Amino acid sequence: MTHTDEQSFGRILISSRSLDEYRAMFNLSEADLERRILDCPSGAAGFAAEVSHRGGDVTGCDVAFFEDGVGGVAAQAVAEAERGNQYVRDHRDQYRWTFFADPDEHNRQRRQAAERFAAHARRAPESYVAGRLPALPFADNDFELTLSSHLLFSYAVDLDYDFHLRAILELMRVTAGELRVFPLVAIGESTRYPDLDALLAQLRAHDIDGRIADVSYEFQAGGDQMLVCRHTTK
Ligand SMILES: C[S@@+](CC[C@H](N)C(=O)[O-])C[C@H]1O[C@@H](n2cnc3c(N)ncnc32)[C@H](O)[C@@H]1O
Structure with a gap:
């Protein structure tokens, strides 16, 4: 199945997860933040908005900011949250209802995150930068921690192995410390990305150590692990 099939998302969803969801997906500590x-x-x-409200420093980067501008993405964020919620309702059995009690709570939390993003994007548009993986508009080692969720591995049906490798190398180029990627399963699947071992071997050849770590969050069934990458030579 591809994501242009009727049963699936259609175009890649511009989703809105909260700081609480990011904390759980990426095992984020207070020091990480x-x-x-x-x-x-x-x-x-809503992650950048919430962390920035606490005095932290997050830059959001997405290809959608090219197409629609940050303001355009802000204007459609709540509608996209509703689109994501509809998918979840239609595929309820693919999800574990522990982080969210039910689809209504999922809808409430994702809408709230979308609203936080929209308000912050209007107030501080400089926090959001247009970029298209696998080429990012940042200097080498610009960030201490990079988080990447729900594109790599999630859309493995649409994005080939070479894209995954080049995207991770690029994310690591701009990262001095650690890259965390979540989840390791494709949408609609519950088993790990099949070419992960080959990917880890190729990353090692680029002096990047990649490890699989369990996280205390599972919404999509089977999605309870992240990939943690570090440079071995820096
Ligand atoms: C499902 S969302 C995930 C957003 C966020 N990390 C979250 O968990 O809520 C996937 C995002 O990937 C973006 N995207 C798709 N292809 C991209 C690319 N080549 N480079 C950067 N962003 C891309 C889409 O615009 C969309 O906003």
């Missing part, structure tokens, strides 16, 4: 963070792709996540 004090690092200079890149969120790519950020979509319309």
